[in-house]
Amino acid sequence: MTDASKPMTDPPSEPAPSRGQWADVWDQFKVHRGAFWGMVVFGTILFLIVVGPFIYWNDPQAVPTGRDFLNLRDMRPIYVLLWDSGAKVNWLYPLGTDNLGRDTLGRLLLGGRVSIAVGITAMLLSLFLGTFIGVLAGYFRRLDGVLMRLTNLFLALPLLPLLLVAVLLFRDPLSKGFGPEGGTFILIVTLVGVTSWMQTARIVRGDVLALKEREFVLAARSIGTSPTQMILRHILPNVLSPIMVSATLGIATAIITESALSFLGFGFPPDFPTWGKLLFDAVDRMALYPERVLWPGLLISLTVLAVNYVGDGLRDALDPRIRGR
Amino acid sequence: MSAFVSVKHLTRIFDVSKPWLNRVIERRGKAFLTAVSDVDFEIEERTTYALVGESGSGKSTIGRMLVGLLKPTEGDVEIEGVNLAKESDVDRVAAVRSDIQMIFQDPFASLNPRWRVRDIIVEPVASKGGDTTGLAEKLLEQVGLHTSDAGKFPHEFSGGQRQRICIARALASEPRLIVCDEPTSALDVSVQAQVLNLMSDLKDDLGLTYLLITHDLTVVRHMADRIGVLYLGRLVEEAEPQSLFDDPKHPYTQMLLDAAPKMDGFGREIPPPQGEIPDPIDPPSGCAFHPRCPIAVDVCSKDRPELRKLGNRTVACHLAE
Numbered sequence: 001m002t003d004a005s006k007p008m009t010d011p012p013s014e015p016a017p018s019r020g021q022w023a024d025v026w027d028q029f030k031v032h033r034g035a036f037w038g039m040v041v042f043g044t045i046l047f048l049i050v051v052g053p054f055i056y057w058n059d060p061q062a063v064p065t066g067r068d069f070l071n072l073r074d075m076r077p078i079y080v081l082l083w084d085s086g087a088k089v090n091w092l093y094p095l096g097t098d099n100l101g102r103d104t105l106g107r108l109l110l111g112g113r114v115s116i117a118v119g120i121t122a123m124l125l126s127l128f129l130g131t132f133i134g135v136l137a138g139y140f141r142r143l144d145g146v147l148m149r150l151t152n153l154f155l156a157l158p159l160l161p162l163l164l165v166a167v168l169l170f171r172d173p174l175s176k177g178f179g180p181e182g183g184t185f186i187l188i189v190t191l192v193g194v195t196s197w198m199q200t201a202r203i204v205r206g207d208v209l210a211l212k213e214r215e216f217v218l219a220a221r222s223i224g225t226s227p228t229q230m231i232l233r234h235i236l237p238n239v240l241s242p243i244m245v246s247a248t249l250g251i252a253t254a255i256i257t258e259s260a261l262s263f264l265g266f267g268f269p270p271d272f273p274t275w276g277k278l279l280f281d282a283v284d285r286m287a288l289y290p291e292r293v294l295w296p297g298l299l300i301s302l303t304v305l306a307v308n309y310v311g312d313g314l315r316d317a318l319d320p321r322i323r324g325r
Numbered sequence: 326m327s328a329f330v331s332v333k334h335l336t337r338i339f340d341v342s343k344p345w346l347n348r349v350i351e352r353r354g355k356a357f358l359t360a361v362s363d364v365d366f367e368i369e370e371r372t373t374y375a376l377v378g379e380s381g382s383g384k385s386t387i388g389r390m391l392v393g394l395l396k397p398t399e400g401d402v403e404i405e406g407v408n409l410a411k412e413s414d415v416d417r418v419a420a421v422r423s424d425i426q427m428i429f430q431d432p433f434a435s436l437n438p439r440w441r442v443r444d445i446i447v448e449p450v451a452s453k454g455g456d457t458t459g460l461a462e463k464l465l466e467q468v469g470l471h472t473s474d475a476g477k478f479p480h481e482f483s484g485g486q487r488q489r490i491c492i493a494r495a496l497a498s499e500p501r502l503i504v505c506d507e508p509t510s511a512l513d514v515s516v517q518a519q520v521l522n523l524m525s526d527l528k529d530d531l532g533l534t535y536l537l538i539t540h541d542l543t544v545v546r547h548m549a550d551r552i553g554v555l556y557l558g559r560l561v562e563e564a565e566p567q568s569l570f571d572d573p574k575h576p577y578t579q580m581l582l583d584a585a586p587k588m589d590g591f592g593r594e595i596p597p598p599q600g601e602i603p604d605p606i607d608p609p610s611g612c613a614f615h616p617r618c619p620i621a622v623d624v625c626s627k628d629r630p631e632l633r634k635l636g637n638r639t640v641a642c643h644l645a646e
Binding site: 214215216218219220221222223224225229234237238240319320321 | 389392393394419422423425426427429430431434435436437438439440445448449452478480491494498
C-alpha cells in the first residue's frame, strides 16, 4: 500500500497537536497514487464539463439547415488528417459533427453534465436509502426480518424491464410538471436510486451486526447512550469504508444505467445529449465513424475508473489504522 | 440500610430457539438457556467481590445485568437501593447509571478505532453534557500514561496501555462501582500485574467498589475481599479468600482449586477435572453438579440445595458441613 517513492526515513518526530484530522486525511490520500491521479482525472473532467459549454464556440444543439446541413454533417475529427488527407474536416469542429451536423465535442461536454449529475445524485439517493435501511436492519432486531425481505424482493426484481415500464408510466406526468429534461432527470435519478440500494444495505447491515457486539458499543450502551446517538457517533463512522466503496461503485452504476436507458431510447428527449445517448445515436454507423462511439465510451470509462480510485483512496485515508503507515 | 449492591434471586433465561419454520418442520419445541439461575449476593461499599467459574457459568451475564446491558428475567439488582430495570424515575436511574462503569475483557475491541483517545475517555462525561476540559489529560496521568497520548488513536497502543485507557474511561464519570469483566485475561502476565496493581491503587485512592469477573484464581486471591463461585449459573459457594482457598467446602470449589496450576506443584500429576460442564439448556435435576460430583448421594439428584450459612460462608451443598 505504501508508495515506494516516498522517503521512509522520516524521523519519528512529535506530531504537532494543532494538526487537524483533515490534514492527516489529505496526507494519506496524496500517498495513494491511484487515488491522486483518479482525482486529477475526475477533476479535469468535471472542470471541462462545467466550464466547457460556456467557452466553447459551437452550439451543441443547433442543427444547420439548407446548404450548411450538407456541408457540416458527418465531419471527421481533425486528427483523421494524420492518415487520411482527403477527410472531410473543419478546424472549427475539432471532433467533427454527427449526421445532423451537430458538433460532437459540444455534445460531449453538455452530455457529461447530465451524465455526471445523474450519477452523483442517483448515487447519493441510493447511498442514503441503502445506509438507512442497512443500519436500521442491523441495529434493530425487530426490523431486520422485514427490511431484509424487502431488500431480497428488490434484488429479485428484473430491473431493466421494471425501469422501462416505470419510464413509460411516469415520463409524461413528470414532464408536465418539470419540463421534459427536468422531468426525465428526476425520473431517472429516482429510478436508478430506488433500484440500486440493495447491495449497500446488505453490506452495511452485515457490518452493523458485527459492530453491535463489539465491546466499545457495549461500553457506550452501558453509559446509557441513546440509539440515535449510538448510530450517529459509533456505528456510522465505523461502517464508512463499505459505504465509501458502495458510493464510488454507485456513481459508476448510475452512469451506466442512465447510458443503458438512453441507449434503449428511454432516457432523455432525442435532441438532449448525454454520454449514453451519444453512444446510442452513433452505434449504427460505428464502422464508418468510430470516433462517435469512442469518445463517449472513453469518457464514461475514465469517469467510472477515476471515481473508483478516488473512493479507494478516501476509504484508506479515512481509516486511522491505515493512516500514517 | 441494605448493602451497596444487592442481588436477589437473579435469573436470566435466553431464548435460543431455532426460527419458527425450522421448529415446525423438525417438530421441536422452543429451547431456553438458563444462563443465571437464582443467584443471591451482596457487595459492601469499597470492597472487591469476585465471581469465578468456568466458561459458560454465567459470570459475564451477571455483570451485564448489573450494568443494565441485559434485563433480568426474574429477580432484582439493586444498586444504592435503586432497581435499574424497574425504577421509573428517570433522574434516579441516570444518577445511579453514572455511578456504574464497566471494564471489558478485550482491550482491542473495547475502544472505538475511529476516535482519538481524548474523545474515548471523556465520552461518559461528554454524553451527559458535562465539562471535559483537561479531564482526559488528568485521567491519563492517573492511570500512568502520558498526557500527550490524548491525541493518538487506540491502534497506536499496546494491550496493557489500552486496558489503562479503558480504566481511564471507566473513571471519567467518577463512578462508585466498576464491573470488571475479565480485565486481565487478554494481557501478558507481566502487564496483568501492572493493571491489577493500578486497579488496587485506584480503589484505595478513589473509594471504588469492584465486581471482578474472572476465571483466574491467582487474580482473585490477590484482589478479592469476597468470592462467589458459580457453576452453571448457580452460586455454589461464597466465602472470604483465605477460608475459601484453605478449606473449600463445596466439592466443585475443591475440584476447581485442585485443577489450578501451582508453583510448588511442579512435576506433580494433577488428576484433571472429571466430566464436562452440563448443557445449560437441559440442566441436571437437583444439584447441578451431581453428575460430576465425587461424593454425590441420592438426594443430590432430587433436591436442589439451598445456599446455607456455614460460619462466615455460604455453601449450596447437601453434604457440606
